[in-house]
Amino acid sequence: MARKRLGALVSGSGSNLQAVLDACAAGKINGEIAVVVSSKKDAYALTRAEQFGVPGFWVDKDKFPTADSYNLEILRILREYRVDLVVMAGYMRLLGEEVLEAFPQAVINLHPALLPSFPGGNAIEEALDYGVRLTGVTVHFADAAYDTGPIILQEFVPVHQYDTLDVLAARIHKVEHTLLPRAISLWADNRLRIEGRRVYIRSKQ
Ligand code: GRF
Numbered sequence: 001m002a003r004k005r006l007g008a009l010v011s012g013s014g015s016n017l018q019a020v021l022d023a024c025a026a027g028k029i030n031g032e033i034a035v036v037v038s039s040k041k042d043a044y045a046l047t048r049a050e051q052f053g054v055p056g057f058w059v060d061k062d063k064f065p066t067a068d069s070y071n072l073e074i075l076r077i078l079r080e081y082r083v084d085l086v087v088m089a090g091y092m093r094l095l096g097e098e099v100l101e102a103f104p105q106a107v108i109n110l111h112p113a114l115l116p117s118f119p120g121g122n123a124i125e126e127a128l129d130y131g132v133r134l135t136g137v138t139v140h141f142a143d144a145a146y147d148t149g150p151i152i153l154q155e156f157v158p159v160h161q162y163d164t165l166d167v168l169a170a171r172i173h174k175v176e177h178t179l180l181p182r183a184i185s186l187w188a189d190n191r192l193r194i195e196g197r198r199v200y201i202r203s204k205q
Contacts, residue, residue, distance in 0.1 A: 004031035004188040007083035009074070009091035010038050014045025015173060016089040016110060016180050021052050023181035030188040035081035037074055039093050055081065061093075071096030078103075085187055088142060089180065092121060097144055105194055107142040108187065110180050112172045114138060114154055119147035124169050133159055135168075137175045139183035141194065150199045152183045152192060 006024075008017050017036065023029045036049040036056040049056035057077055064070035075098050078086060088095065088109040100107055113123035114136040120126075127135040136156040143149040157172050186192050191202040 001030060001188075001190065004029075004084040005034040005082055006031050006184065007078045007081060007086050008033055008036045008045075008049075009086060009088045009095070010036060010043055010045035011040050011092040012043055012045060012090045014043065014048045014090065016176055017045045018048050019177035020087065020089065020181055020184060021048065021054070023185070029181055029185045031085070031184065034083055035077060037077055039091065045090070067096060068098065071098045075099050075102055085184065086142075087180070087184060094144075094146060095142055100142065100144060105141060105192075106187075108152065108180075108183060109140055109142040109147070109149065110176060111138045111140065111147050112169075112176065114156060115140065115147055115151065124172055125165055128159065128163060128165060128168055135159055135172065137172060137179050139179055141199070150194050150197050152186065152199050152201075153179050155179050 010017055021033055024032050033054050036045060036054055038046050038058045039061065041058045046056040046058065059070065059073050061070050064073060084106065086099065086103050086107040095107065111123060113127055115138040118126045134156045136154055138151055139153045140151045141149040155175050157175055159168060186201060193200045
């Protein structure tokens with residue numbers, strides 16, 4: 001099967017982008033990162049892309065009069081780099097319908113909690129403050145709302161009673177760095193099938 005071309009959307013440090021870049025380089029994913037698009041100018045993820053020789057772009061939302069025109073610019077870049085799968089790797093914005101419709105069943109999001117618990121941008125802190133004993137990581141297909149699409153993989157992470165936010169976040173990030181590449185690999189090997197909200201994983205041929 002041809003190697004898939006991945007387009008990564010980022011907003012932050014890009015540790016998950018790094019995990020995917022490393023997994024592709026190690027042959028654990030039948031694909032490669034073709035382009036990185038950041039919603040933030042100073043995202044360290046862009047430096048990581050550069051270090052790997054991957055084209056990276058900052059799309060400045062202030063230069064676009066509407067959310068639609070901003071999303072169309074992202075779509076234009078993804079198309080220019082002939083992306084097969086869009087990976088939201090710490091992308092802190094809602095992805096527009098324009099992009100979702102152009103990539104049916106081919107946009108993946110990462111979330112640092114066990115969805116449907118703790119959706120939104122402060123999931124780790126909210127889980128800690130709520131007092132749950134278990135939280136985790138979810139990789140799911142994206143849809144037009146925040147953190148609601150069909151779930152591909154989840155893994156739990158224990159919360160210890162004296163955890164600080166930093167300690168818990170580090171434990172969660174470690175799991176993200178294996179779960180996201182695994183989900184991408186399943187997609188790239190054409191092993192995922194969605195029926196309603198349920199995602200079935202085909203066994204390896
Ligand atoms: C991750 O925890 C991801 O789940 C969340 O944002 C964080 C991004 O981290 N949506 P990084 O930029 O990959 O280091």
